[in-house]
Amino acid sequence: MKKILYLLLLSLLPFVFARAQEVPATAEEVIALLLGEWNWQYTVGSFPMDTFTVADNGPATLAFLPSATGTADSVSYTFSSETVPFSSGTTVLEPSPNGWAILVNSEIGSGFYWRIVRLNETELLIIDDAMMVDGPYAHYFTRSADCSQLNPTINGNLLVNCPYETSVLSTQAYDTYQWFRRGYFDAVAQPITGAAAQTYTATFDDVLYYLSVQVTQDTCIATSPEVLIDQLIGLPPYVANGGNFTIDANGNAIVCPGDTLFFTAYSIDQIQWYNNGIPVGTLNQNPLPVTESGNYTVMGVDPICTLYPASLGLEIPVIAGFTPLIQLANTGVEVINPYTFTSYQWYFNGAPIAGANSYYYEFQGIEIGAFWVVTTEANGCTVQSNTIDVTGTGITDAGMGSRIMAAVNSDTKMLQFTGLLNPDGCMATLYDLSGRPVLQTALQSNAEINLTHLPAGLYVCRLTKGNAVLLQQKIAVVR
Secondary structure, X not given: OHHHHHHHHXXXXXXXXXXXXXXXXXXXXXXXXXXXXXXEEEEEEOOOOOEEEHHHHOOEEEEEEEOOOOOOOEEEEEEEEOOOOEOEEEEEOEOOOOOEXXXXXXXXXXXXXXXXXXXXXXXXXXXXXXXXXXXXXXXXXXXXXXXXXXXXXOEOOOEOOOOOOOEEEEOOOOOEEEEEEEEOOOOOOEEOOOOOOOEEEEOHHHOOEEEEEEEEEOOEEEEOOOEEOEOOOOOOOEEEEEEOOEEOOOOOEEEOOOOOEEEEEEOOEEEEEEEOOEEEOOOOOOOEEEOOOEEEEEEEEOOOOOXXXXXXXXXXXXXXXXXXOEEEOOOEEEXXXXXXXXXXXXXXXXXXXXXXXXXXXXXXXXXXXXXXEEEXXXXXXXXXXXXXXEOOOOOOOOOOOOOOEEEEOOOOOEXXXXXXXXXXXEEEEEXXXXXXXXXXXXXXXOOEEEOOOOOOEEEEXXXXXXXXXXXXXXXXXXX
């Protein structure tokens, strides 16, 4: 079998000579590859069909060392063998049409050219011109590659955070590649089908898998250290509270008048706040100042996987306290939105009025000065009302006749007044239950007000003429 192999090699020698030589382009590169020991494997002659092997002739070593002369194009050599009489010397590399040539001396003669036709890290093929009378001889040498220099590593982004993301990993340039994957709890890595290139595209399916790549370079094989494909996982969206507020027994945030509650959202981008399903604030306003009642939540996108929506997933109930609103009544001052307050204390010119603890305070004789009230509501908010400056007391009945009543016509949604003899100069004001005015209009001759634009609910209707309060009554708007 070996004989057939040698004969096959011999038959290919003319083609070896004819093709481009597998050697570096410069003398310096040739010498750099020659340096070191080469192990003889076999020699094949063209005529007669001689073959020489290690098995028949014993081992031989060809060693190259830097030249003692120090010139860039020379090299020292030593050939040692049990049967072939060669010695050592120094030679200069000479270019030739058939490859770089070195002039060697042996114990049987001198001045023979060896032409280098193949040279790489592990192979050296020389054509020996010493036997040209019989045809060329090919000497084939090899040496073990320095596999310690083969250290593949994997480079690239090791994070694949989202199902729609990929990451291209790569290693250094080698002859061949095979990528492997190992499960987090598996002991043995498995080859990835079709992953035989210098790069590998990691997907979301590779998350929490260890990847490695096996490479070959000449006769060396090495495997890179494993890398773990991981992903960033953020916290779900959450909201932190700040500012001045309290929490009642039912988990509601209580914001008293004059105070501000701040909501700050985390783990969410492109923030939009909502109150009762309606957008509030501006895009990406964070924190959000809150002074009104409602149910608040926040929506946006995931800060890591920005193509995916994110939301708080719940609503935060907020109850805002009311500020008492006071106005002059017929013979006193009164709170016109008393429905949430549990206690009252009236003040006159900065001093508390003893016993004035109702929503209504009736003047005691001639009292000229500033009046206000401090109230406490069920949620614990203590708030001072607006101030009214009284320049004279003893406001009398407006002389409008019989008792005035207000009612909403369920068909026409018109607010109608009865018992009002003369609507001239009368002003009607409607308040919601928080005391906020929602409608104010002067009465026309028909003493009717169109309520079709108001949402359904309870309102306080207050009818005045000058400083006289003619009516204060709850009404209901039904849809």
